Amino acid sequence: MADYAPRVVDALLDELQPHLAATSIYGPKGVGKTATARRRATSVLKLDDELDLERVRADPTVITSLSAPLLIDEWQRYPASWDRVRRAVDDGAEPGRFLLTGSSTPRGVSVHSGAGRIVGLRMRPMSLYERRIAEPTVSLSAMLAGRAAIDGETDLVLGDYVEEIVSSGFPGIRSAPRRARSSLMRAYIETIVQREFPEQGYPVRRPESLLGWLAAYAAAESSTARYSEILDAATPAQGDKPAKTTTIAYRDALSALWLLDPTPAWVAEGSLLGRLGQAPKHHLADPALAAHLLQLDTDALLAGSRNARRPWGGSILGALFESLVTLDVKVFASNVEARVYHARDRNGLHEVDLVVQGAGGRVVALEVKLTATIQDTDVKHLLWLKDRLGDDVVDMAVVTTGRYAYRRSDGVAVIPAALLRP
Structure with a gap:
């Protein structure tokens, strides 16, 4: 990604990601969450892609089997992915295992807050x-x-x-x-x-x-x-x-x-x-x-x-x-x-x-x-x-x-x- 423009949140991710099992980057659509996260991921599941979404629905264990760091992009398209990551952290997932990006939490969907397991970082439009x-x-x-x-x-x-x-x-x-x-x-x-x-x-x-x-x-x-x-x-x-x-x-x-x-x-x-x-x-x-x-x-x-x-x-x-x-x-x-x-x-x-x-x-x-x-x-x-x-x-x-x-x-x-x- 030669044209990637470094973001302020990169410095924070450099400091925190190696010590956190799961990190969530959230913010409005179009601010660059995916571009920032992809640079740090070995494996990617794009849940706004029908093929990746169907893959995860058919076999949710793929979330814990792919190579780390794993980026789950637009996780809210399959809210159960959040809880699966949270449980993996509870089970001792290694630092730097998961990155999640998303721009919303669907109304009426019940997911665990992730408190103490998934650390959220807000990403805003470019300064x-x-x-x-x-x-x-x-x-x-x-x-x-x-x-x-x-x-x-x-x-x-x-x-x-x-x-x-x-x-x-x-x-x-x-x-x-x-x-x-x-x-x-x-x-x-x-x-x-x-x-x-x-x-x-x-x-x-x-x-x-x-x-x-x-x-x-x-x-x-x-x-x-x-x-x-x-x-x-x-x-x-x-x-x-x-x-x-x-x-x-x-x-x-x-x-x-x-x-x-x-x-x-x-x-x-x-x-x-x-x-x-x-x-x-x-x-x-x-x-x-x-x-x-x-x-x-x-x-x-x-x-x-x-x-x-x-x-x-x-x-x-x-x-x-x-x-x-x-x-x-x-x-x-x-x-x-x-x-x-x-x-x-x-x-x-x-x-x-x-x-x-x-x-x-x-x-x-x-x-x-x-x-x-x-x-x-x-x-x-x-x-x-x-x-x-x-x-x-x-x-x-x-x-x-x-x-x-x-x-x-x-x-x-x-x-x-x-x-x-x-």
Whole structure:
């Protein structure tokens, strides 16, 4: 696989796979799970292939008889394969024996959680770092350790970031020409609605209602809008709106397919911050999905949508840029077992876009700004958090579309998005 683009999760697999009997790589379709896993496998069972699926159904013992490491690709096509692997681990399977990849767990199918036997690693669409569009210089893991060097320069400007938003982090889509990318993205969404939802046990009687809800969710990207508000936005002139149970089913199915990737609200220990909001920030798995659902391409975003306001505040381009940076940070944080949150007080006076919490409660606070230059007002929420939490906040930064990475006199780093790395 000479054209394989190394992924951040590879380093984690290098570290963990030799010591784990079974490892599961999960995430939405098209993120590259199979390509990553196949490089590590000696034998492969592709359960989305009818011949391999029939082979396993006819003789499930093939799962434990093939040469290791064995990759069971799209294991959810035969859910019993998960339990067979789990039992093999219980029976003493050697380290590195199994790799499983999948993009969902079918609704109503009972499988053992695998806790303690099968270790799961989430794979997301490609970060900017994995897309190799610049030479990144600022390490998130070093920031969490409190010893990051903040320097570097990039030639990328706003238009480049907009192109990356619409190009997507799905390897098979982003490598295509612009017109083909649009067709592939449309086909991806149609497959979700027409095939993946029914396979999940969620028959879609009114595809247009689901697509309308998806578009409204896309418009709520990077916001904490209530689901009732998203439904109202999806059906502004409809008297017979989909029932709440229907929209909950949409959310549950999309979550099961790993196509929703909300950022949870941070619950800080103690009362130094006062009462914080509890609502998650909405994110689709890839901001390109949101852009396509809203029928926004590079030209449309640059021509005027940057300033288009949303019911939930902010511009849609600002929301999509924040979503792009959030994707990057989540990819990097998972590599060092850190968690990503957002923080907002109940009064809405203070909000920090991203709170990365690592071992020992160490916190890196990040603001995302669709601008090349930073003003004092852009860092006030970061300084508020630092003032309240003191040394627990080991670093602060504003992530921008600018050219240079540098440290301000107040201690806040300014980092172009393309210069951030794991």
